[in-house]
Amino acid sequence: xxxxxxxxxxxLHKYTMVIALIALIVFFNIASGGKMITPSNFQNLLxxxxxxxxxxxxxxxxxVIGQIDLSVGSVAGFCGMVxxxxxxxxxxxxWAAVLLGMGIxxxxxxxxxxxxxxxxIPGFITTLGSMxxxxxxxxxxxxxxxVPAPSELKWFGAGHLPEWGPAFxxxxxxxxxxxxxxxxxxxYAQLRQHARVNELHTNKEPLWPxxxxxxxxxxxxxxxxxxxxxxxxxxxxxxxxLILVVLVMIYHTITQKTRFGxxxxxxxxxxxxxxxxxxNVQKTYFLTMLNMSFLAxxxxxxxxxxxxxxxxxxxxxxxxxxxxxxxxxxxxVSGGVGTIMATMVGGMMMAVLNSGLMxxxxxxxxxxxIKGLVLMAxxxxxxxxxxxxxxxxxxxxFNRNSAENKEGSPADxxx
Amino acid sequence: MEDSIILQMREIVKEFPGVRALDGVxxxxxRGEIHSICGENGAGKSTLMxxxxxxxxxxxxxxxxxxxxxxxxxxxIKESENAGIVIIHQELTMIPELSxxxxxxxxxxxxxxxxxxxxxxxxxxxxxxxxxxxxxxPNTLIKxxxxxxxxxxxxxxxxxxxxxxxxxxxxxxxLNEADSANLLELMRGxxxxxxxxxxxxxxxxxxxxxxxxxxxxxxxxxVETYPVEAGHVDEDRIISSMVGRAIENRYPPHESHPxxxxxxxxDWCVEDPNVPGRMVCKNSEFHVRAGEVVxxxxxxxxxxxxxxxxxxxxxxxxxxxxxxxxxxxxxxLPSVSAAIEAGIAYVPEDRKNLGLNLLDSIRMTIVSANLxxxxxxxxxxxxxxxxxxxxxxxxLRVKTSSVDAGVTTLSGGNQQKVVLGKWMFTEPxxxxxxxxxxxxxxxxxxxxxxxxxxxxxxxKAVILVSSELPELLGMSDRIYTICExxxxxxxxxxxxxxxxxxxxxxxxxxTKS
Numbered sequence: 044x045x046x047x048x049x050x051x052x053x054x055l056h057k058y059t060m061v062i063a064l065i066a067l068i069v070f071f072n073i074a075s076g077g078k079m080i081t082p083s084n085f086q087n088l089l090x091x092x093x094x095x096x097x098x099x100x101x102x103x104x105x106x107v108i109g110q111i112d113l114s115v116g117s118v119a120g121f122c123g124m125v126x127x128x129x130x131x132x133x134x135x136x137x138w139a140a141v142l143l144g145m146g147i148x149x150x151x152x153x154x155x156x157x158x159x160x161x162x163x164i165p166g167f168i169t170t171l172g173s174m175x176x177x178x179x180x181x182x183x184x185x186x187x188x189x190v191p192a193p194s195e196l197k198w199f200g201a202g203h204l205p206e207w208g209p210a211f212x213x214x215x216x217x218x219x220x221x222x223x224x225x226x227x228x229x230x231y232a233q234l235r236q237h238a239r240v241n242e243l244h245t246n247k248e249p250l251w252p253x254x255x256x257x258x259x260x261x262x263x264x265x266x267x268x269x270x271x272x273x274x275x276x277x278x279x280x281x282x283x284x285l286i287l288v289v290l291v292m293i294y295h296t297i298t299q300k301t302r303f304g305x306x307x308x309x310x311x312x313x314x315x316x317x318x319x320x321x322x323n324v325q326k327t328y329f330l331t332m333l334n335m336s337f338l339a340x341x342x343x344x345x346x347x348x349x350x351x352x353x354x355x356x357x358x359x360x361x362x363x364x365x366x367x368x369x370x371x372x373x374x375x376v377s378g379g380v381g382t383i384m385a386t387m388v389g390g391m392m393m394a395v396l397n398s399g400l401m402x403x404x405x406x407x408x409x410x411x412x413i414k415g416l417v418l419m420a421x422x423x424x425x426x427x428x429x430x431x432x433x434x435x436x437x438x439x440x441f442n443r444n445s446a447e448n449k450e451g452s453p454a455d456x457x458x
Numbered sequence: 459m460e461d462s463i464i465l466q467m468r469e470i471v472k473e474f475p476g477v478r479a480l481d482g483v484x485x486x487x488x489r490g491e492i493h494s495i496c497g498e499n500g501a502g503k504s505t506l507m508x509x510x511x512x513x514x515x516x517x518x519x520x521x522x523x524x525x526x527x528x529x530x531x532x533x534x535i536k537e538s539e540n541a542g543i544v545i546i547h548q549e550l551t552m553i554p555e556l557s558x559x560x561x562x563x564x565x566x567x568x569x570x571x572x573x574x575x576x577x578x579x580x581x582x583x584x585x586x587x588x589x590x591x592x593x594x595x596p597n598t599l600i601k602x603x604x605x606x607x608x609x610x611x612x613x614x615x616x617x618x619x620x621x622x623x624x625x626x627x628x629x630x631x632x633l634n635e636a637d638s639a640n641l642l643e644l645m646r647g648x649x650x651x652x653x654x655x656x657x658x659x660x661x662x663x664x665x666x667x668x669x670x671x672x673x674x675x676x677x678x679x680x681v682e683t684y685p686v687e688a689g690h691v692d693e694d695r696i697i698s699s700m701v702g703r704a705i706e707n708r709y710p711p712h713e714s715h716p717x718x719x720x721x722x723x724x725d726w727c728v729e730d731p732n733v734p735g736r737m738v739c740k741n742s743e744f745h746v747r748a749g750e751v752v753x754x755x756x757x758x759x760x761x762x763x764x765x766x767x768x769x770x771x772x773x774x775x776x777x778x779x780x781x782x783x784x785x786x787x788x789x790x791l792p793s794v795s796a797a798i799e800a801g802i803a804y805v806p807e808d809r810k811n812l813g814l815n816l817l818d819s820i821r822m823t824i825v826s827a828n829l830x831x832x833x834x835x836x837x838x839x840x841x842x843x844x845x846x847x848x849x850x851x852x853x854l855r856v857k858t859s860s861v862d863a864g865v866t867t868l869s870g871g872n873q874q875k876v877v878l879g880k881w882m883f884t885e886p887x888x889x890x891x892x893x894x895x896x897x898x899x900x901x902x903x904x905x906x907x908x909x910x911x912x913x914x915x916x917x918k919a920v921i922l923v924s925s926e927l928p929e930l931l932g933m934s935d936r937i938y939t940i941c942e943x944x945x946x947x948x949x950x951x952x953x954x955x956x957x958x959x960x961x962x963x964x965x966x967x968x969t970k971s
Contacts, residue, residue: 243841300837302829309826312815319773319804319812320827320880321795379817 049252050259056428060372060388060421064395071399078402082274086281090201090349092394093283094119094342096387098365099372100294101338103386104331106369107298107311109378110159110166112335113362114151114173119343120358121177122148126344127190127353137193141344148340151177152333160328174362182355189352199286200348204279214272215279222268229260283345290338295383307331311378367414368393371421392417463524464489464623464654465510470521472505472514479505480519481678487623487671492645492655494665494686496700497675501899503658504548506675507625511545512538525623542622546612546629554601559583561600562615586614590644606637613644624648625656630664634757634925642668662693674699697900709932710904712911716935717748718785721888721919726780728768738764738775740943746888746919751910753934753951754923755959761943762923763807766890770804771797784887798827803886805877807893807923813877814865821847821861823876828884850879854909871902878909889913890921895929907933927956939963 051058072079098115105112126144129135135143151173158169204217212219237253271280298304306327309317318324342361347353372389374381396417400410465487472480480502487493497503509519512532523530525541532538552561559579568575568582583596590610600608609629616624626645630638645655645668659665665672666686673683674696681699697708728739738761746752756762767774769782771794782789784800791797797804806812814823824847825832832842847861854875858868865873874894881889891910895903910933914920924930930937931951939947939962947962 239841243845296837302833302838305822305826305829305838308817309815312817313811315812316806316815319770319794319806321771321793321798323793323795379815 046252049248050255057382057385059424059428060385060392063421064388064392067392067395067399071395071402075399075402079399080270082270082272083278084398084402085270086203086274086278086284088391088394088398089284089287090281092390092397093281093287094346094349095361095364095368095394096287096390097290097338097342097345098361099368099386099390100290100383101335102362102365103369103372103374103381103383104294104298104307105166105335106366106374106376107378107381108307108328108331109311109314110328110332111366112155112166112170112332114155114170114177115335115339115342115365116358116361116363117174117177117181118148118151118336118339118358119346119361120181120353120356121151121343122340123192123343123347123357124181124185124190124353124355127192127347128184130193131190137195140193141196144344145337145340148336148343149333151340152336153329155336156329156332159332160325166332178359181357185353185355187355189354191352192347192350194351196344196348197351198282198348200283200345200350202282203277204282204285206277206279214269215274218268218272218279221280221285222264222272225264225268226261229264230257233257233260283349286345291383291387298383303327303330308379311380313379364390364393367418371418373425389421392421462488464526466524467506467510468522468524470506470509470519470523472502472509472519479678480509482521482680483675483678484680485673486683487654487656490649490652490654491670492649492657492668494669494672495656495658495675496662496665496672496696501675501700502678503675504627505678507545507627507656507658510538511535511543511625539619542620543625544616544619544621544623545625546609546616546627548628550605550608550612552600552608552611555599557597557599558587558594558603558611558614559596561611562586562618564615566619582618583614586617587611589617590614591640604637606633606640609633609637609641610644613648621653623654623656625658627658629657630659630661634759636757638664662696665696666693672696676700700900708900708904708928710908710911712914714749714751714914714935716750717917719745720748720785721746722781722783723769724781724783726765726769726782727778728764728775728780729778730764731775737778738943739768739780742780742940742943742945744938744945744948746921748887748917748919749914750936751914751920751922751934753930753937754921754940755927755930755937756940756963757925760940760963762940763892764943765940766804766892766921766923767806769797770794770802770890773804798884798886801885801887802890803827803881803884803888804890805881805892805894807896809870809873809877809897814873816866817864819862819864820851820856820858820868820876823865824850824861824879824883827880831883846883850876850883853882854879855905869898869902871898871905874898874902874906875909878906882913886918888919888921890923892923893925894922895924895926927959930959931956 048055068079078084098119102112102115122144125147126140129143130137130140155166155169155173158164159166204215204221206215206217208216233253233256237248237250240248268280298307306317306322309320309322310324310327314324317327343358346357350357368390369381369386370376370389371392372381372385372387374386393414396414397410400413405413463486465485467483467485470480470483470485471478483502483506485495485506495503495506505514508514510523510532512534515533516531523532525543530538530541532541553564556564559576562583563574563579568578570578580596587594587596587610590613592607592610592614594603594607600611603611613624629641633641642664645657648655657665657669669686671683671685674681676699722745724743726739726742727737730736730738742765744752754762754765764774768777769791771791773794782791784802789800791800791802810816815826818826821843825843829838832839832846834842844861850856851858851861856868856872856875856879858872865876868876878891878894894910895906898906910920910922922930922933924933931954934951937949937951937954937959938945939949939959941963949958949962
């Protein structure tokens with residue numbers, strides 16, 4: 044037990060969902076006779092869900108500050124449509140059309156942010172308004188007709204990395220290169236971390252957990268590289284997936300490692316205490332809402348690229364998928380709690396369910412029912428685990444021999 | 459069993475995972491008396507009352523409870539209330555948006571033919587309010603009442619349930635002097651009508667004023683019970699049995715060395731943001747020297763907190779003018795972050811709502827007002843954060859297993875130390891402490907006092923706002939008094955006593971001249 048902790052850190056609880064996700068994938072693979080874990084299915088899983096996961100990144104931050112954004116689907120649809128119309132009817136070059144779409148997204152974000160931050164209107168109401176406004180606006184400007192998208196965009200929405208180099212590797216060399224980079228990064232980061240720990244702390248960390256972490260990381264990345272790289276010729280780790288990974292890395296750093304990141308958790312945890320600690324609460328609200336619509340525009344444009352045309356109903360109910368991902372990932376409705384990484388696991392859970400149930404031939408109706416049940420089960424599990432006084436299920440599984448019980452008494456710290 | 463004993467709790471043991479909150483408490487209350495329970499925070503007073511009222515049902519604890527001569531086995535609050543035991547909690551539990559009547563009969567509605575009979579309910583509310591000395595319209599919303607009046611409504615609600623044993627958990631902790639006195643008077647009145655009261659309190663003067671007997675609890679055990687003779691109680695005896703050691707001096711000895719004036723406020727005018735036209739600071743002027751502890755005395759609502767929060771980056775009220783000078787330089791303080799930047803720190807009076815993010819760990823709390831100090835490049839450095847937190851923990855002697863523990867795992871006193879640590883980490887020149895020892899026990903108070911002295915010795919200017927006059931007298935070098943937004947006086951604490959202060963605290967500037 045202690046050895047596992049040395050490798051993975053003290054908080055094993057956060058791996059529960061990862062284990063559940065892996066179990067789900069394995070289950071579907073067996074049930075579908077091996078159709079789940081294939082290169083093309085995994086490629087589709089990523090490129091087909093990247094846009095929802097990108098929304099979920101922004102949504103996590105919005106939920107952490109204690110707000111919600113219901114308008115992301117409408118905003119995504121609207122920005123995608125503006126981009127397509129600019130290209131098709133106003134003869135913008137494709138890149139200018141994309142910039143215009145993104146710019147509109149930022150403006151809408153400023154609009155939402157203004158009402159939430161400056162006027163103090165709850166995000167639920169503000170974005171309910173925006174949801175209606177921009178859904179109406181999409182239909183209005185498109186006259187309910189689909190508009191073809193620039194073909195250059197297909198690369199962003201569903202593209203693959205180029206094929207090059209020697210064939211003896213037996214896989215897509217771009218993907219291979221990515222994998223090698225990723226492994227190199229893991230090794231570098233682990234060794235640097237280890238060096239810093241031993242430089243600064245009195246209780247030195249032995250080398251073996253680092254080695255095991257590197258071996259584990261290398262194994263996982265190596266396997267995924269092989270999985271994504273050995274699809275049909277011409278396919279690789281998908282471009283939307285790559286965009287997603289880059290965004291996740293950027294936003295993970297922002298939320299965990301910057302002052303702005305701390306501020307969003309502070310504002311969500313206790314707005315008044317944050318204000319008295321020098322946090323500009325209004326600015327934090329404004330930027331978070333702005334960022335959400337920016338990501339919504341990006342997701343909308345990527346989706347248009349993938350489907351080659353902007354439709355008037357694009358983005359309908361995406362907000363619900365994004366919100367579900369965040370809550371499955373363990374965020375709290377009251378704000379202040381949740382991480383990008385857990386949200387991504389939550390989002391993948393929904394994606395794997397969609398894909399797996401489809402492979403099993405379950406209809407869309409039943410899939411919806413099952414997704415609803417999974418949302419409830421995941422959140423109920425989380426709530427149960429966090430309830431004071433209970434020893435969490437993970438702890439029970441892992442911690443049976445450990446004598447110390449850190450939970451302590453739930454109540455009556457003050458009498 | 460003697461008939462004069464209304465309640466007897468024998469050898470009560472209550473355990474939570476990992477903690478024994480009650481470890482054999484025995485309590486005996488005579489019929490018709492006012493019985494005080496004292497103990498440090500965490501001693502088990504509230505747990506004991508929760509056992510008594512059935513919040514922790516029969517079977518979840520060991521030991522026996524005899525109430526009115528019979529063994530009581532309450533499974534929930536409803537059962538204990540039916541038996542005539544009512545608790546009034548420290549945090550009031552009424553619904554602000556509902557009226558007095560609706561709150562009094564909440565969960566206990568007068569129903570006729572399936573519908574609530576509001577006429578009858580209002581009628582009875584009037585009667586109940588008269589009994590507690592409230593003269594209000596029963597349709598008044600709770601949110602429009604002061605805390606003192608709300609407390610009286612709570613008692614009226616208890617009376618509506620035919621209470622025989624009334625338990626008050628720190629009833630005066632949120633009240634001003636006048637309301638406290640009023641409440642204590644009411645308790646005497648209830649006693650004369652045969653209602654037994656149990657009062658949990660930290661305030662020894664109140665205990666002395668109204669109790670018939672005192673029980674002291676420490677670490678989940680009864681230390682001693684003794685009768686109080688005619689308004690006289692040996693405070694030192696109670697204190698020493700609460701903390702288990704004799705405290706000769708409640709305030710650590712200290713010799714101050716005030717230096718230059720480093721902080722000056724003049725002509726400070728602030729308007730109440732909710733009541734246009736009402737000034738909460740009227741041309742306030744004061745100064746603090748380096749290494750000096752300056753007290754601020756005033757009754758609740760006098761405008762002490764408002765003054766401090768408006769200085770701290772205009773965090774409160776509508777600003778109408780005034781200047782702040784630090785070491786002779788005039789400061790512009792448009793925001794809290796500007797105030798922090800300028801070297802001002804403000805420890806708010808309400809720890810849980812204003813001082814802490816309860817989701818945070820200790821280490822995150824310590825650095826939260828000065829994230830700049832742990833930056834490496836543009837990113838936060840968790841190693842610097844850990845070092846800062848560890849340093850703070852050592853300097854402040856915070857009792858915790860690890861700085862990664864959540865702040866909610868700490869006792870009130872240790873939480874307050876962490877809040878102090880958070881502000882010391884901003885390296886302030888001027889430290890404003892608003893009620894820094896409210897709701898924490900005697901031992902922790904002593905440590906906070908020592909920290910205040912340490913900071914003064916480092917040459918910081920310390921402003922101490924407190925409702926406890928002995929604390930101000932024991933800790934400050936000089937004391938300013940505030941009444942209705944005006945600074946009404948400043949006295950050297952050597953020449954001050956409680957009477958002098960109280961006179962200044964109740965004298966408005968109009969009557970002074």
